Amino acid sequence: MQTTQTVAETRAALATLREGGKRLGLVPTMGFLHEGHLSLIRRAKAETDVVAVSIFVNPTQFGDPKDLEKYPRNTEGDLALLRAEGVDLVFMPEVADVYFADAETIVETTRLANMMHGAVRPGHFRGVSTVVTMLFNIIQPDVAVFGEKDFQQLAVIRRMVRDLHMPVEIIGGPTLREADGLAMSSRNVRLGSEDRAAAVVLNRALDLAERMVREGTTIAALKAAVAAHIEAEPRALLRAVDICAPDSLEELAGPVTGPVALMISAEFGGILLIDQRVAAP
Numbered sequence: 001m002q003t004t005q006t007v008a009e010t011r012a013a014l015a016t017l018r019e020g021g022k023r024l025g026l027v028p029t030m031g032f033l034h035e036g037h038l039s040l041i042r043r044a045k046a047e048t049d050v051v052a053v054s055i056f057v058n059p060t061q062f063g064d065p066k067d068l069e070k071y072p073r074n075t076e077g078d079l080a081l082l083r084a085e086g087v088d089l090v091f092m093p094e095v096a097d098v099y100f101a102d103a104e105t106i107v108e109t110t111r112l113a114n115m116m117h118g119a120v121r122p123g124h125f126r127g128v129s130t131v132v133t134m135l136f137n138i139i140q141p142d143v144a145v146f147g148e149k150d151f152q153q154l155a156v157i158r159r160m161v162r163d164l165h166m167p168v169e170i171i172g173g174p175t176l177r178e179a180d181g182l183a184m185s186s187r188n189v190r191l192g193s194e195d196r197a198a199a200v201v202l203n204r205a206l207d208l209a210e211r212m213v214r215e216g217t218t219i220a221a222l223k224a225a226v227a228a229h230i231e232a233e234p235r236a237l238l239r240a241v242d243i244c245a246p247d248s249l250e251e252l253a254g255p256v257t258g259p260v261a262l263m264i265s266a267e268f269g270g271i272l273l274i275d276q277r278v279a280a281p
């Protein structure tokens, strides 16, 4: 497994790894890897011949500098996991390797980036789409795999790739859960034990919503029931419940007649967690 830091050494290493026209898969990450990331890497390996993983805590997608500072890191542990998965190359740049000090170019999906979680975290999705564009340009993968847990992120990336004719296939990997149902996330380690126990309410709210969708309901009733379920947990500070069309993320109203994407976010002791589910009648 090779590790690279600069754009030039990454391109040189990949040119060799791809010799003979091998297909390249990329799994972009911010490190502190867990089983959820590993499942995306296994998917990339199944689809391609050579797999690259990037580990880069991207400053432009954090609104709050304290959130960026506290983002968990574990480079040695990450590299051991990636080696065990048989990853070919790990790109681990410093901020200055990726961002020019006087950079002025951004990539933004103007509607998708500024709604829902994007309205709660202004600039977040612009930071994501800009850095993912840079990673695609540096690594030039045939395939890139992202988690479905970050549902809006996946929708933003799919739209950006389509709109800008980027020659990369985007694959979404399913959300992995802890034994009690909490969606795996690098943020989970920051939860105190009571908040960790309380956070399971997100998955339970989605279970409830899925049942309601199966049995027949309206968007308004669904939204109210999910919000009430989360708000009944005293440690949860509900931030958003969004119910929308799975591809366009357009808001829906009236009776639920087809698949809906349910996206929820809540804070537990100041840690923002998100979860999602696509449910169909």
Ligand code: PAF
Pocket: 028, 029, 030, 056, 058, 061, 128, 131, 132, 150, 153
């Ligand atoms: O999902 C993530 O970990 C990040 O948002 C990503 C896609 C690696 C971009 O920094």
